[in-house]
Amino acid sequence: MFDDLRVSAFLATRSIQRGGRGRNAMYIIIIALVLTNMIFLPSVIMGAMDVYYVQTVDYISSDVIIKPPEDVRYIDDVETLLATVNRMSGVVRASARYPMAGSIDFEDKTVAMEIDAFDPRDETEVTKFHKHMKYGDFLGSGDRDQIIVGSLVAGAKDDTGEFYASLGGATVGDSVVVRYANGVVREYRIKGIFNTKSYQADYMVFVTKDEMDAVTGSGGARATEVLVKTVSAEDAQPVKKRILEFGVGEDVETWEEALPDVVSESVESFAIINTISVLGSLVIAVVLIFIMTTIKTFNNRKQIGILKAIGLKKSIIINSYVMQVIFICLIGAIVGSLLIGTMVLYFTTYPIEFPDGDVTPLVTWAMIIENTALLFISSAIAGFIPAWRVTNEGILEAIRGG
Amino acid sequence: MDEYIRAEDLRKLYTMGTVEVRAINGVSFSVRKGEFVGITGSSGSGKSTLLHMLALLDPPTEGTITIADRDVISLSEAEKGIFRLSRFGFIFQDYALVPELTAEENVSLVAMARGEEAGSYSRRSRKLLGQVGLGERVAHLPSELSGGEQQRVAIARALINTPEILFADEPCANLDSTNSRAVLDLFREINQRMNLTVIMVSHEDWHMEYFDRVIRLRDGKIEEDFQPEIPDATASP
Numbered sequence: 356m357f358d359d360l361r362v363s364a365f366l367a368t369r370s371i372q373r374g375g376r377g378r379n380a381m382y383i384i385i386i387a388l389v390l391t392n393m394i395f396l397p398s399v400i401m402g403a404m405d406v407y408y409v410q411t412v413d414y415i416s417s418d419v420i421i422k423p424p425e426d427v428r429y430i431d432d433v434e435t436l437l438a439t440v441n442r443m444s445g446v447v448r449a450s451a452r453y454p455m456a457g458s459i460d461f462e463d464k465t466v467a468m469e470i471d472a473f474d475p476r477d478e479t480e481v482t483k484f485h486k487h488m489k490y491g492d493f494l495g496s497g498d499r500d501q502i503i504v505g506s507l508v509a510g511a512k513d514d515t516g517e518f519y520a521s522l523g524g525a526t527v528g529d530s531v532v533v534r535y536a537n538g539v540v541r542e543y544r545i546k547g548i549f550n551t552k553s554y555q556a557d558y559m560v561f562v563t564k565d566e567m568d569a570v571t572g573s574g575g576a577r578a579t580e581v582l583v584k585t586v587s588a589e590d591a592q593p594v595k596k597r598i599l600e601f602g603v604g605e606d607v608e609t610w611e612e613a614l615p616d617v618v619s620e621s622v623e624s625f626a627i628i629n630t631i632s633v634l635g636s637l638v639i640a641v642v643l644i645f646i647m648t649t650i651k652t653f654n655n656r657k658q659i660g661i662l663k664a665i666g667l668k669k670s671i672i673i674n675s676y677v678m679q680v681i682f683i684c685l686i687g688a689i690v691g692s693l694l695i696g697t698m699v700l701y702f703t704t705y706p707i708e709f710p711d712g713d714v715t716p717l718v719t720w721a722m723i724i725e726n727t728a729l730l731f732i733s734s735a736i737a738g739f740i741p742a743w744r745v746t747n748e749g750i751l752e753a754i755r756g757g
Numbered sequence: 758m759d760e761y762i763r764a765e766d767l768r769k770l771y772t773m774g775t776v777e778v779r780a781i782n783g784v785s786f787s788v789r790k791g792e793f794v795g796i797t798g799s800s801g802s803g804k805s806t807l808l809h810m811l812a813l814l815d816p817p818t819e820g821t822i823t824i825a826d827r828d829v830i831s832l833s834e835a836e837k838g839i840f841r842l843s844r845f846g847f848i849f850q851d852y853a854l855v856p857e858l859t860a861e862e863n864v865s866l867v868a869m870a871r872g873e874e875a876g877s878y879s880r881r882s883r884k885l886l887g888q889v890g891l892g893e894r895v896a897h898l899p900s901e902l903s904g905g906e907q908q909r910v911a912i913a914r915a916l917i918n919t920p921e922i923l924f925a926d927e928p929c930a931n932l933d934s935t936n937s938r939a940v941l942d943l944f945r946e947i948n949q950r951m952n953l954t955v956i957m958v959s960h961e962d963w964h965m966e967y968f969d970r971v972i973r974l975r976d977g978k979i980e981e982d983f984q985p986e987i988p989d990a991t992a993s994p
């Protein structure tokens with residue numbers, strides 16, 4: 356058995372060394388491109404998903420989000436809840452959100468939207484708005500007559516390209532009038548404009564919780580959600596469990612569970628597109644290897660027949676072709692991996708600009724190993740079949756070469 | 758008389774649609790060890806068919822073959838392969854060397870396939886190539902050799918496993934008369950020096966001077982089985 360493999364390896368090595376270097380180089384390049392093709396599209400999709408996930412955690416839900424149960428609008432006794440959660444291990448900080456519907460007037464523009472509120476000291480530990488102030492400053496604890504707005508809300512003087520209604524180019528220092536749904540009207544100075552690149556986050560405005568207390572009047576502002584930042588991403592599940600075990604009457608979800616259904620549906624669609632693309636690449640590889648081996652074995656028919664007449668086992672001859680295929684795939688996979696590495700490096704320096712943020716292709720070792728294994732298996736089969744077919748031809752037919 | 762190879766009432770029937778071709782139609786003979794046998798006859802007389810059956814490449818429709826007291830017809834395909842690899846040498850009209858292997862590697866391959874250690878066969882194959890007059894060409898690829906030289910590599914390949922029987926089917930068909938003579942002289946020499954049994958198909962009359970014995974076929978039957986007259990060495994030019 357080992358001796359047979361040695362003979363196959365000898366035949367394969369010599370054939371690779373001396374049989375058409377240019378052609379082998381071409382096969383290797385095609386295999387490398389096939390592997391690149393198998394990995395690049397999913398890596399960009401994964402990169403884009405990752406950007407979306409990071410944005411969700413950074414601005415929308417944090418690691419764990421607590422909401423009132425269905426059909427209930429507000430969280431019951433949010434002060435106690437915050438105090439409880441803040442004491443739990445694995446929790447960095449919890450920040451409550453106190454929104455109220457309303458509209459914002461600036462010059463001749465009016466934007467109808469929810470005005471949200473938080474305690475700035477809590478919020479800076481939970482989300483990253485404060486790190487993405489494009490102009491001006493983040494809210495401070497005592498701020499009462501100030502508001503911060505997202506870049507999509509502020510808008511631009513030339514708003515023809517904008518998809519959402521905006522204030523048409525409001526800048527830091529401008530005064531806006533906010534009309535709350537409960538009838539209260541306030542004038543605020545724009546303290547800062549944030550730009551997170553997340554569509555959802557950049558279409559938000561915030562005042563302080565103290566201000567919202569005053570706007571709401573008796574009883575103070577009421578929270579609709581509590582965002583909980585955990586020490587690490589892995590803490591999300593355990594923290595969720597701890598909160599639930601504590602017996603709060605609210606719904607608790609990790610950021611992943613809180614993703615809207617449409618997101619998981621698009622992930623599924625991506626997976627299907629990706630599978631089709633991978634299958635397409637594999638078909639190219641299989642056809643290539645099949646043709647390559649068919650040509651080689653067919654050209655060597657007579658020689659194969661004579662080797663069999665001399666008494667060489669069929670398996671020695673078949674294996675020598677399969678080994679050549681594996682060698683070409685191996686070098687192709689190495690070249691392909693280098694190519695992918697170069698592309699990832701390039702796009703890390705110059706990310707692909709998606710409207711939702713800068714996307715860097717995300718390549719994992721699992722992706723490379725999985726796709727390389729798929730490529731190896733299908734190529735080995737594609738090489739085996741023609742070699743097997745020619746080798747199984749009758750000795751005399753092969754020698755006659757008819 | 759010691760019968761080394763014995764063929765008993767061999768028949769080979771090819772059926773193509775409704776047409777039946779009796780390529781070999783009842784052939785019996787025996788060959789002694791060390792005999793140099795030529796199989797001759799006109800085209801289509803069944804020479805190749807007979808050789809292929811004796812060489813275990815094609816089973817007869819009827820009849821038996823014994824080699825060294827062993828019934829070889831009943832061997833399995835794999836056993837026949839081992840038998841051929843270790844006891845037979847083959848030379849065909851087409852040399853069909855492996856194009857990516859040098860002369861030496863082409864010869865060594867067959868020993869390697871028998872599981873020999875690298876050290877033992879590479880010296881032997883170089884020596885054999887020297888004996889067939891290619892001592893200077895061991896590192897050449899088949900594409901760098903003439904037809905006659907390639908056929909001599911094929912001869913060295915046939916001899917590397919020190920076979921007991923050498924089968925050759927028109928080994929000189931693609932060679933000019935000078936190269937043909939060189940090949941036949943080599944056969945003669947090997948046959949005498951190694952006491953190797955040689956069974957060779959040929960339809961050239963002048964080859965007969967090399968054979969100990971000639972089996973002439975006609976329509977799948979033995980027409981003549983005789984010892985050719987040894988030409989007078991002093992009279993030949």
Ligand SMILES: Nc1ncnc2c1ncn2[C@@H]1O[C@H](COP(=O)(O)OP(=O)(O)OP(=O)(O)O)[C@@H](O)[C@H]1O
Pocket residue numbers: 771772773778779780798799800801802803804805806807960
């Ligand atoms: N595979 C086959 N199928 C059908 N008929 C065959 C087959 N092989 C040989 N024959 C027939 O058997 C007969 C003997 O063929 P064979 O090849 O043995 O002749 P040969 O003496 O070697 O001829 P040549 O000198 O032309 O090589 C011929 O009539 C040939 O047509």
Ligand SMILES: [Mg+2]
Pocket residue numbers: 804805806
């Ligand atoms: Mg013939």
